[in-house]
Amino acid sequence: MTGNNQANFVLLPVSEMLKTALSTNDHSRSHALDNPIEVAVCVRSAGYPLRRAKRPRQNHHDLLCIALMALTLVPAVATAEPLVTLPAPAFELPVLPPVSGTWTVMVGVGGEYKPDFEGANRSMLSPVPIFAIRRAGSAEQFRGPRDGASIALIDFGDLRAGPVGKFVASRKANNYTELNGLGDVSAAVELGGFLEYFPVDWFRTRVETRQGFGGHHGVVADFSADAIVPIIQGVTFSAGPRFTWESTKATAPYFGIDAAQAMATGLPVFNARGGAHSVGAGAQLSYRFNPQWEVHSYVEYERLLGDAAASPLVTLRGSPNQTTVGMGASYSFDVKIR
Amino acid sequence: MRGPGVSFVMVILAVSIGACAMFETRETKLQPIKRIGIISAVGDEITFARAGLTGLDTSRQSFPIGSWGLDDLIVQQATAALSGRFQVQPVSYKRAAFAMIEKDSPVAPVNFIRGDPFKKLVETEVSPQGLDAYIVITKAKANFGGGGRKVEGIGFVSYGTLLASSNHVHALYEIRVIDGKTFDVIEKMAAAPLDSAEPVRLPGPSRLVDESFSPRSGDPARNESLHRAITDLIARSLPTTLSDMHLAETR
Numbered sequence: 001m002t003g004n005n006q007a008n009f010v011l012l013p014v015s016e017m018l019k020t021a022l023s024t025n026d027h028s029r030s031h032a033l034d035n036p037i038e039v040a041v042c043v044r045s046a047g048y049p050l051r052r053a054k055r056p057r058q059n060h061h062d063l064l065c066i067a068l069m070a071l072t073l074v075p076a077v078a079t080a081e082p083l084v085t086l087p088a089p090a091f092e093l094p095v096l097p098p099v100s101g102t103w104t105v106m107v108g109v110g111g112e113y114k115p116d117f118e119g120a121n122r123s124m125l126s127p128v129p130i131f132a133i134r135r136a137g138s139a140e141q142f143r144g145p146r147d148g149a150s151i152a153l154i155d156f157g158d159l160r161a162g163p164v165g166k167f168v169a170s171r172k173a174n175n176y177t178e179l180n181g182l183g184d185v186s187a188a189v190e191l192g193g194f195l196e197y198f199p200v201d202w203f204r205t206r207v208e209t210r211q212g213f214g215g216h217h218g219v220v221a222d223f224s225a226d227a228i229v230p231i232i233q234g235v236t237f238s239a240g241p242r243f244t245w246e247s248t249k250a251t252a253p254y255f256g257i258d259a260a261q262a263m264a265t266g267l268p269v270f271n272a273r274g275g276a277h278s279v280g281a282g283a284q285l286s287y288r289f290n291p292q293w294e295v296h297s298y299v300e301y302e303r304l305l306g307d308a309a310a311s312p313l314v315t316l317r318g319s320p321n322q323t324t325v326g327m328g329a330s331y332s333f334d335v336k337i338r
Numbered sequence: 339m340r341g342p343g344v345s346f347v348m349v350i351l352a353v354s355i356g357a358c359a360m361f362e363t364r365e366t367k368l369q370p371i372k373r374i375g376i377i378s379a380v381g382d383e384i385t386f387a388r389a390g391l392t393g394l395d396t397s398r399q400s401f402p403i404g405s406w407g408l409d410d411l412i413v414q415q416a417t418a419a420l421s422g423r424f425q426v427q428p429v430s431y432k433r434a435a436f437a438m439i440e441k442d443s444p445v446a447p448v449n450f451i452r453g454d455p456f457k458k459l460v461e462t463e464v465s466p467q468g469l470d471a472y473i474v475i476t477k478a479k480a481n482f483g484g485g486g487r488k489v490e491g492i493g494f495v496s497y498g499t500l501l502a503s504s505n506h507v508h509a510l511y512e513i514r515v516i517d518g519k520t521f522d523v524i525e526k527m528a529a530a531p532l533d534s535a536e537p538v539r540l541p542g543p544s545r546l547v548d549e550s551f552s553p554r555s556g557d558p559a560r561n562e563s564l565h566r567a568i569t570d571l572i573a574r575s576l577p578t579t580l581s582d583m584h585l586a587e588t589r
Contacts, residue, residue, distance in 0.1 A: 153447060155444050156444045156486075157444075157481070157487065157488040158485075198486035201390060201483060201484075202391050202392065228484055229500055230498070230500065231501060232500070232501045232502055235499075
């Protein structure tokens, strides 16, 4: 959780899954909507522009309604027979696994109600498209809403590690009245590594450490733990604590106020330093009716700490309490490539 | 604008055509293959595991089931499925060597560096040599559930939830086609799940079963229901997998 306006993308092991996210322009921080378990792929992404104007907000609602209606019109094929069979590719690259075989394609839509920017006290609903492709039968691994896109290059089953990345969308000052005069913060890409450990099947601990490039050049470390409880077959509830640490270079661009910004905004000068950034908790519930249909919802709460919470942007114009609520539905079908 | 545009299209076409010429498809590689040998090392033991909501002890148990003759059955069924297209010749091999080999390292880059471990094994442990290709059928390993549980080969998994639990039997295997001259892997595919509407699916042939299939009901090697269920999974999935690999006629 760095700054604001983040979007998560899920990467999958190429040999097993490909998840792709359909991201939209200028999206704000987004959360994963589905659990691609296993490395599979999905994407999540993010919302639409965060403008306060009434019209864009109405457009979001319309888009969400249309997408949900379209999803309900998809035929409920309750068979593992492929919906589509495609011809074999004209050629194959020797270094890549063959694409022939059966693939599971997941499409869906969700909605996410989240703060306009990190530290904001107002939220809005944004549609979130879901699209994922993975090898048929490859298991979906548990994935938390805040997880970055990751690939497990080391996989002992209970211990997994590998590279991780996260995209932090730009923060446009003219999109929100609270930010007027603060100037824009460019989009950032955070790259680093993750390590997760399952002491038992139903409990996951995970840490991500990422270096920012672009909008900020600091270091961000996300810690999380999730108890993953299957209630009955197909219904899974997960919940656990979260903690984020950020360096000064990751905090200052979003929460610091220099003299020029103070003049333009009327806010006091504030030198934001790094340290404990936020603490919170999250919960997720998913219900897979059958191999085709799944619905899910989640809530993530975080309380800003340290200089992020002490920034005049938060104390005078925002809130240290940040809550994100999301839900969505997805439909999976098989595509066979000869 | 038109000049560069046309040039770009021509470059793309040239690269595409060149790529087609450089990289043979599996169909192309399979075409000259006539004489094949079939190797199976899947069914020497059955594992019992717990997944989902479990206690702290999640260790697995293994029981020998060599008496079931699953590998002979696999060779027999694969021979039947492939003999329409290939000339299948009997081969001898050290089954234990194929069953014991560590197929994939947990560290993915190691797999890229060391190559397929069966390449050397086919070259040294199989006779006769000199066939056009060898079909190698071995246990597959895959993740199960949302946690870190891995399942492999022939097995029984008890999946626990808060309100109920379910039992699954599985037969996870993968098939390689190894060139008889270069010993390169021409094709590799894991058997896919069978048609099923179960919300919890294993990443390969599997089905729900009741408690009578559990090892708690007695010696697994003598459990006829378990034996029949596993045999059925293999019999139903093998022709499909061979067909998906373009080795056998479409079902």
